[in-house]
Amino acid sequence: MIATAPDPESAAIRRDDERTLDRLMASLSPEHREVLVMREIEDMDYREIATVTNVPIGTVMSRLARARAALKSRWLQEIEAKPHAVP
Amino acid sequence: MQCPEALRVQAYFDGEVDAVSAADIEQHVEGCAECRKLLQDLEHTRSALRRDLTDFRASPALRARISEALDQESSARTPQRSALGRARWRAPPFWKGAMSGVGASAVAAALALLLLTPLIGNSLVDDLVGAHMRSLMPTHLIDVASTDKHTVKPWFAGHADVSPVVADFGEQGYRLIGGRADYLDHQRSAVVVYQHGAHVINVFSWTANSRYLPKSATRDGYHLLFWQTGDLEYCAVSDTGWDELQGLEQLLKNLSSRDRPE
Numbered sequence: 084m085i086a087t088a089p090d091p092e093s094a095a096i097r098r099d100d101e102r103t104l105d106r107l108m109a110s111l112s113p114e115h116r117e118v119l120v121m122r123e124i125e126d127m128d129y130r131e132i133a134t135v136t137n138v139p140i141g142t143v144m145s146r147l148a149r150a151r152a153a154l155k156s157r158w159l160q161e162i163e164a165k166p167h168a169v170p
Numbered sequence: 171m172q173c174p175e176a177l178r179v180q181a182y183f184d185g186e187v188d189a190v191s192a193a194d195i196e197q198h199v200e201g202c203a204e205c206r207k208l209l210q211d212l213e214h215t216r217s218a219l220r221r222d223l224t225d226f227r228a229s230p231a232l233r234a235r236i237s238e239a240l241d242q243e244s245s246a247r248t249p250q251r252s253a254l255g256r257a258r259w260r261a262p263p264f265w266k267g268a269m270s271g272v273g274a275s276a277v278a279a280a281l282a283l284l285l286l287t288p289l290i291g292n293s294l295v296d297d298l299v300g301a302h303m304r305s306l307m308p309t310h311l312i313d314v315a316s317t318d319k320h321t322v323k324p325w326f327a328g329h330a331d332v333s334p335v336v337a338d339f340g341e342q343g344y345r346l347i348g349g350r351a352d353y354l355d356h357q358r359s360a361v362v363v364y365q366h367g368a369h370v371i372n373v374f375s376w377t378a379n380s381r382y383l384p385k386s387a388t389r390d391g392y393h394l395l396f397w398q399t400g401d402l403e404y405c406a407v408s409d410t411g412w413d414e415l416q417g418l419e420q421l422l423k424n425l426s427s428r429d430r431p432e
Contacts, residue, residue, distance in 0.1 A: 100222045108223065122184065123219040129186050144177050151180075151215055158218075 107157045115150035122147055173204045183212045294355060299389045301352045302372050302407040305361070311370065312348035312363055322349040322362065330360035332402055334375035335425050339364070344371070344418050364418065371408040371418060378403045386412070395419055399426040 108116055117136065121127045132147075133140045173179075175198050181187050182195040199205045305311050314325040319336040326333055329351040338346035343366055350361040352374065359376040378401050387394040395406045395415040404422065406415045 100218070104218060104222045119219065123216050124223060129181075129184065144181060147184075148177060148180055151212065154215060155211055 103158075103161060107154060107161065110157060111150065111153055114146060115153055118143065118146050119150050119154065173202055173208075175202065175205060176208060179205045179208055180212065183209060295384075295387045295389055295394060297354055298374060298394055298405055298407055299392050301354060301361075301374070302392060303390075305350065305352075305363070305372055306370060311350065313350045315348040317346050317348075319346065322346065325349055326351070326360045329358065331358045332360050332375055332377055334360045334362060334373070334402055334404065335399070335422055336362050337422075337425055339418070339421050342417070342421060343367070344421065366408070366410055366414055366418070369408050369410045369414070371406055371410065371415070373418070373422070374405045374407065375402050377401060397423065399423060 108119070111119070118132060121132045121135065127135070129140050129143050129147075132143045136143070138146075175195070178187070178191070178195055179199060182192055187195065199209060313329065314322055316322050317338055317340070319338060323333065323336040326336075326349060336346070336349070338344075340346070345365045346362070347365045348363045350363060350372075351358050352361050353359070354374060355376050357376055359374050362373045362375070364371040364373065378398055384396060386396065392407055392409055393412060393415055395412070397404050397419055399422075404419075406418055408415060
């Protein structure tokens with residue numbers, strides 16, 4: 084994973100992406116943020132998420148879909164706002 | 171407007187369907203441009219989050235609690251899965267015992283708190299990592315080189331705005347090698363420098379303000395662990411693992427609680 088050191092330019096782009104994504108995530112509703120972190124970062128399955136958030140699995144599924152859609156639409160807005168930021 | 175199969179496609183992407191359903195969904199996706207696009211988007215979102223998200227990871231302590239609660243919850247149902255799937259969430263020894271009896275709802279509350287609380291600006295995390303990296307350059311690490319807390323601690327009095335706990339934990343593997351003052355968060359913060367094996371651990375400290383701090387953060391490959399003792403905020407920064415940072419945090423916390431009655 085860290086076999087090669089990135090060149091300065093791609094490292095800068097990467098840092099830019101990190102900030103953008105952190106900011107976009109912060110702009111989501113807590114419920115959406117929570118379900119995305121649990122699924123994508125913590126790699127929890129639907130049943131685990133349902134247990135921890137105390138909602139039915141069906142709700143986990145629909146919430147996850149809405150959260151992903153919300154993040155995507157914010158990301159697209161970001162790209163339209165400053166096209167040069169996307170390589 | 172949206173394909174009625176979208177939720178099933180998502181479940182397929184998340185590995186939540188059996189083989190028969192998977193084959194069924196694959197066949198659907200072949201003929202549905204919208205669901206093909208959906209799969210691409212899902213993959214794109216996942217890889218972007220896994221690669222670039224830095225501020226929103228659960229702390230190791232919280233992971234341990236979630237893990238514990240889920241193990242209790244699922245032990246009757248799928249013990250073999252929990253044994254495998256939870257290995258990466260293993261808690262360091264001193265968390266054990268403190269977690270017994272933690273139910274899923276308590277964990278949900280803790281997780282909600284973590285995710286609901288307003289986030290620290292990226293700037294302080296950036297500043298801390300920047301200060302840590304500068305400290306690793308030749309001659310920048312230490313202003314006062316000493317393994318004696320009675321030398322390091324008084325030095326801070328004239329050079330920093332705070333007076334943190336200072337001690338040598340050589341026996342536990344954290345050797346005190348000196349101190350430094352860094353300008354951070356609009357004040358002269360005190361930095362206590364430890365050597366742990368081949369790694370340097372900088373323990374920054376500054377006067378607490380009411381701002382929310384994360385429990386932990388990862389940036390540019392460095393781990394940052396935050397805690398508060400009295401009116402001082404501490405942050406240990408290093409490229410060691412979480413367990414090592416938590417070990418030092420615990421030693422310093424123990425020391426603070428012993429010192430307080432004086």
